[in-house]
Amino acid sequence: MLVVDGIHSYYGKSHVLEGVSLEVKAGELVTLLGRNGAGKTTTLRSIAGMVRPRAGSITFEGRETVGRESFQIARSGVAFVQESRGIFGLLTVEENLRVAERKGGRWSIEDVYQMFPRLRERRRNGGRALSGGEQQMLAIARALVNDPKILLLDEPTEGLAPVIVDEIVRILRGIRESGMPVLLVEQNIAVCEKLADRHYILEQGRIVYAGSRDDFAADPAVRDRYLALSA
Numbered sequence: 394m395l396v397v398d399g400i401h402s403y404y405g406k407s408h409v410l411e412g413v414s415l416e417v418k419a420g421e422l423v424t425l426l427g428r429n430g431a432g433k434t435t436t437l438r439s440i441a442g443m444v445r446p447r448a449g450s451i452t453f454e455g456r457e458t459v460g461r462e463s464f465q466i467a468r469s470g471v472a473f474v475q476e477s478r479g480i481f482g483l484l485t486v487e488e489n490l491r492v493a494e495r496k497g498g499r500w501s502i503e504d505v506y507q508m509f510p511r512l513r514e515r516r517r518n519g520g521r522a523l524s525g526g527e528q529q530m531l532a533i534a535r536a537l538v539n540d541p542k543i544l545l546l547d548e549p550t551e552g553l554a555p556v557i558v559d560e561i562v563r564i565l566r567g568i569r570e571s572g573m574p575v576l577l578v579e580q581n582i583a584v585c586e587k588l589a590d591r592h593y594i595l596e597q598g599r600i601v602y603a604g605s606r607d608d609f610a611a612d613p614a615v616r617d618r619y620l621a622l623s624a
């Protein structure tokens with residue numbers, strides 16, 4: 394449903410993505426791994442229309458998205474949960490959800506409260522009063538109530554305590570089981586191994602590895618070669 398084919402993206406003269414290709418099929422959770430600065434966030438930004446690739450193609454549900462504005466891509470069902478999370482600090486949790494909610498969508502606010510009991514407990518708290526983990530949950534919950542067709546997640550567990558990481562893994566597993574396709578950028582390999590159907594590894598703007606969950610688990614040399622010292 395999402396096909397990235399040979400994209401080249403730049404910041405000014407800096408050539409960051411050098412022909413990245415990847416695919417997310419219906420119902421899959423796919424991870425994009427790689428060391429700091431490899432171009433993972435830039436890949437997500439390119440898919441979301443925030444960086445315009447100068448060459449290559451990105452199709453979502455068969456339609457070319459390169460050249461479309463980011464709000465149009467979002468409206469077509471591509472939800473991008475950025476590291477900055479983008480929640481409204483002055484609104485309560487519930488107000489943040491109401492602003493994002495698309496009525497009649499697949500996920501109601503009640504549905505996300507069931508999935509994120511902490512958010513229900515905190516529903517009258519201001520966004521600014523939330524912990525980092527709660528903010529991350531709210532960012533994911535906001536994306537869901539907007540009724541997306543695919544989720545792009547940028548390092549959702551970064552900087553969170555292990556107990557909260559476990560909670561995020563539980564939530565991501567639930568999202569995967571619902572059939573929602575996900576492209577997940579993550580530095581925490583243990584998280585990826587628990588969740589992913591397939592993995593890609595990006596190095597200096599190129600995909601250097603693509604494999605199934607089983608291939609990746611069976612080949613620890615891949616990890617040593619491309620991901621060691623990445624934390």
Ligand SMILES: Nc1ncnc2c1ncn2[C@@H]1O[C@H](COP(=O)(O)OP(=O)(O)OP(=O)(O)O)[C@@H](O)[C@H]1O
Nearest residue numbers: 404405407409427428429430431432433434435436
């Ligand atoms: N706004 C920007 N302007 C110029 N260069 C940028 C910008 N954002 C990122 N870069 C550079 O592009 C390269 C890829 O960055 P990107 O953020 O995509 O990597 P990443 O794999 O997501 O790494 P990280 O885990 O550190 O976020 C890096 O060399 C980075 O310094």
